[in-house]
Amino acid sequence: MxxxxxxxxxxxxxxxxxxxxxxxxxxxMRPSVGYWKDALxxxxxxxxxxxxxxxxxxxxxxxxxxxxxxxYAYDQINKGSExxxxxxxxxxxxxxxxxxxxxxxxxxARISLSVGVVxxxxxxxxxxxxxxxxxxxxxxxxxxxxxxxDIVYSVPTILIVIxxxxxxxxxxxxxxxxxxxxxxLKKLGVGLISIFFVLALLYWVDMARIVRGQILALKxxxxxxxxxxxxxSNREIIFKHLVPNCIGQIIxxxxxxxxxxxxxxxxxxxxxxxxxxxMASLGSLSQMALKGIYSYPYMxxxxxxxxxxxxxxxxxxxxxxxxxxxxxxxx
Amino acid sequence: xxxxxxxRLLASILTLWIMFTLTFFLMHLTPGNPFxxxxxxxxxxxxxxxxxxxxxxxxxxxxxxxxMNILKGDLGESIKLSGQSVVEIIARKFPYSLKLGLFxxxxxIIFGTVLGTISALKKNTAADRVIMFIVTxxxxxxxxxxxxxxxxxFGVKMPLFPTVSHLDSLSSYILPGFALSxxxxxxxxxxxxxxxxxxxxxxxxxxxxxxxxxxxxVIFKHGxxxxxxxxxxxxxxxxxxxxxxxxxxxxxxxxxxLGSSFVxxxxxxxxxxxMGVTIFYGALLIFMNFFVDIIYRFIDPRINIAK
Numbered sequence: 112m113x114x115x116x117x118x119x120x121x122x123x124x125x126x127x128x129x130x131x132x133x134x135x136x137x138x139x140m141r142p143s144v145g146y147w148k149d150a151l152x153x154x155x156x157x158x159x160x161x162x163x164x165x166x167x168x169x170x171x172x173x174x175x176x177x178x179x180x181x182x183y184a185y186d187q188i189n190k191g192s193e194x195x196x197x198x199x200x201x202x203x204x205x206x207x208x209x210x211x212x213x214x215x216x217x218x219x220a221r222i223s224l225s226v227g228v229v230x231x232x233x234x235x236x237x238x239x240x241x242x243x244x245x246x247x248x249x250x251x252x253x254x255x256x257x258x259x260x261d262i263v264y265s266v267p268t269i270l271i272v273i274x275x276x277x278x279x280x281x282x283x284x285x286x287x288x289x290x291x292x293x294x295x296l297k298k299l300g301v302g303l304i305s306i307f308f309v310l311a312l313l314y315w316v317d318m319a320r321i322v323r324g325q326i327l328a329l330k331x332x333x334x335x336x337x338x339x340x341x342x343x344s345n346r347e348i349i350f351k352h353l354v355p356n357c358i359g360q361i362i363x364x365x366x367x368x369x370x371x372x373x374x375x376x377x378x379x380x381x382x383x384x385x386x387x388x389x390m391a392s393l394g395s396l397s398q399m400a401l402k403g404i405y406s407y408p409y410m411x412x413x414x415x416x417x418x419x420x421x422x423x424x425x426x427x428x429x430x431x432x433x434x435x436x437x438x439x440x441x442x
Numbered sequence: 443x444x445x446x447x448x449x450r451l452l453a454s455i456l457t458l459w460i461m462f463t464l465t466f467f468l469m470h471l472t473p474g475n476p477f478x479x480x481x482x483x484x485x486x487x488x489x490x491x492x493x494x495x496x497x498x499x500x501x502x503x504x505x506x507x508x509x510m511n512i513l514k515g516d517l518g519e520s521i522k523l524s525g526q527s528v529v530e531i532i533a534r535k536f537p538y539s540l541k542l543g544l545f546x547x548x549x550x551i552i553f554g555t556v557l558g559t560i561s562a563l564k565k566n567t568a569a570d571r572v573i574m575f576i577v578t579x580x581x582x583x584x585x586x587x588x589x590x591x592x593x594x595x596f597g598v599k600m601p602l603f604p605t606v607s608h609l610d611s612l613s614s615y616i617l618p619g620f621a622l623s624x625x626x627x628x629x630x631x632x633x634x635x636x637x638x639x640x641x642x643x644x645x646x647x648x649x650x651x652x653x654x655x656x657x658x659x660v661i662f663k664h665g666x667x668x669x670x671x672x673x674x675x676x677x678x679x680x681x682x683x684x685x686x687x688x689x690x691x692x693x694x695x696x697x698x699x700l701g702s703s704f705v706x707x708x709x710x711x712x713x714x715x716x717m718g719v720t721i722f723y724g725a726l727l728i729f730m731n732f733f734v735d736i737i738y739r740f741i742d743p744r745i746n747i748a749k
Binding site: 261262265266267268269270271273274275277278282370374377378381382383384394397398400401404405408411412415418419422423426427 | 453456457460461464465468469471578579581582583584586587590593598682686690693694705708709711716720723724727728731
C-alpha cells in the first residue's frame with residue numbers, strides 16, 4: 112500500500128478564494144423555524160381550527176365570567192316565573208322551579224369544561240408516567256405493564272364506570288361529611304369527584320400506549336446515549352429528554368380526551384349518576400328537560416346545543432392541532 | 443392460527459373473571475341496603491331477608507357461592523322484582539335490546555360504508571362536503587340529544603313515528619334506531635372514506651383499471667373488499683357503544699329492554715340484577731371482541747397471526 116501524499120495529488124494552486132457573490136449563494140436565506148413556530152404557522156392557516164378555537168374561547172369566557180354577570184344565581188328559585196319561554200329577562204327561559212336557564216346553562220358549561228380539562232390533565236399525568244416507565248425500561252417491566260393495559264382496555268369501560276359511580280358515592284360522601292375534608296372538595300360534591308376519579312382510573316390507556324410507542328423509538332437515539340454517558344439518572348433521561356420530545360403527541364391526545372370526558376360526564380348525568388342537584392351540568396340539564404319535553408322543548412335545546420357545540424369545536428380544534436403538531440399523522 | 447385462538451380465548455376468560463371479581467366487590471363494598479327503602483321493616487325481617495339472599499355471610503363465602511352459581515348458569519334472584527331470577531329478566535328483556543341493537547348496527551354499517559365510499563370516490567365535490575359535514579356533527583352530538591331532538595321533531599311536531607316504542611312495527615324502530623346508529627354511522631363513514639382514499643391509490647386498483655375492468659367491478663370487487671377492513675376492527679367498539687347507548691335510548695323511548703331496566707336497577711340498588719346484567723353485558727362484549735379479532739385475522743391474511 113503506497114502512501115499518497117495529498118499535496119502531490121491536489122495542488123493548492125488549483126483553489127481560489129470564493130468571491131462575495133459566490134458566498135452569498137450559500138447563505139441561509141430564511142431564519143430557521145423552530146418546531147413550535149412552525150406548528151403555530153400551520154395552525155394559523157387552518158381556518159376550521161381557528162374558528163373552533165374562537166368558539167371554544169367564547170364558551171370558556173361565558174362559562175367563567177357569565178354566571179357572575181348574570182342577575183340570577185344558578186340555584187335561585189324565582190316564584191311566579193316558572194316555565195317561561197325565552198324572553199328579555201330570561202334569554203334561555205326558566206325551568207319548572209323558575210330558575211334562569213341561561214345562568215344554569217353557563218354553569219353547566221363550566222362544569223362540563225372543568226370535567227374535560229381536569230380529566231385530560233389527570234389522564235395525561237397517569238398515562239405519561241405509565242407509558243414512559245413501560246417504554247423506557249422495556250423487558251419484563253414492559254411486558255407486565257402492557258398486559259395490564261390489555262386488560263384495562265378489554266374491560267367494558269362504561270359498565271365499570273357506572274359500577275364505580277354507584278360504589279364510590281357513599282364512601283366519598285362519608286369523607287366529605289367528616290371534619291378534615293378540604294372545603295373545595297365539599298363544594299365540588301360527590302358526583303363530580305367520583306366522575307374525576309372514574310375518568311382518571313379508566314381513560315389513561317390511550318395516552319400510555321402512545322407515550323410508550325414514542326419512547327420506545329426515542330430511547331434508541333444518540334442523544335439518550337449521550338445523556339447516559341454524561342451520567343444522567345433514569346429519571347432525568349425520562350423527564351428531561353424523552354417526555355419533552357413527545358410533547359406534541361401528548362398535547363394532541365390530551366386535547367382529544369377532553370370531549371370524550373365531557374361525553375362520559377353528560378352520559379352519566381343523563382342517566383342520573385352525575386352531579387348532584389342543585390348543581391347543574393349540561394347532561395343533567397338535558398335530563399331534567401326530558402320530563403317536559405313535549406311542552407317545553409327549549410329547555411332541552413339550549414343545554415343540548417351547548418354540549419354539541421363544545422364537543423364539536425374541541426374535536427375540530429384537536430384535529431387541527433394534530434395536523435399542526437404532528438404532520439406525519441395527518442389524515 | 444389455533445394457537446392464537448386459544449391464547450385469545452384464555453385472555454378473554456381472564457378478562458371476564460377480573461370483571462366479575464371487580465363487579466362483585468364493588469357492588470358489595472357499596473354501603474346502603476336494598477331493603478331499607480321499603481320503610482316499616484323490623485330488624486328480624488331484615489335479618490331474614492339478608493339470610494335469604496345470603497347477604498349475612500362473609501364476603502369471600504358469598505363470592506365463592508356466586509361464582510359457583512354463575513358456572514351453573516344461575517345469576518341469582520332480583521331483590522326488587524321478587525320471585526324473578528336475573529336470568530329470567532335477561533331472557534325476557536334482552537330480545538328487545540338485541541333487536542334494536544342489530545337494527546342499529548345494520549343501519550350504521552350499511553349507510554356508513556355506502557356514504558364513506560361515495561365520499562371517497564367523489565372527493566372534494568359537493569356530495570363529499572355534505573356527507574362530511576353531517577358526520578362531523580354526528581360524532582359531536584351525544585345520542586340522548588339525537589334521540590330527544592328527533593323525538594320532538596318527528597314524533598311530536600310532525601307525528602310520523604311513534605315516540606313510545608315497543609318495537610312491534612318497522613316505524614317504531616326508526617327513531618330509536620336512528621338515535622342509536624347516528625354516532626357509529628358517522629364514525630364508519632369517516633373510517634371508510636379515509637380507507638377507500640388509501641385503497642384507490644393502490645397499484646392493484648390501477649392494474650384492475652388497466653386491464654379494462656368496468657368501474658363497477660373495480661370499486662366493488664377490488665376496492666370495497668380491501669377498504670372495508672378497518673370497519674371490521676371498529677365492530678368491537680361499535681357493539682360496546684350501541685350497548686351503552688341503549689341505556690339512555692331505551693329509557694327515552696320507553697322500550698322495555700335490558701338497557702332501561704339496568705338503569706332502574708342501579709338506582710334501586712338491586713345488587714343481584716346489576717351484577718347479573720353487568721356480567722352478562724361484559725361477557726357479551728368480551729366475546730364479541732374475541733370473535734371480531736378472529737374474523738379480522740381470517741379475512742385479512744396479511745396480518746401475521748402467529749405474532
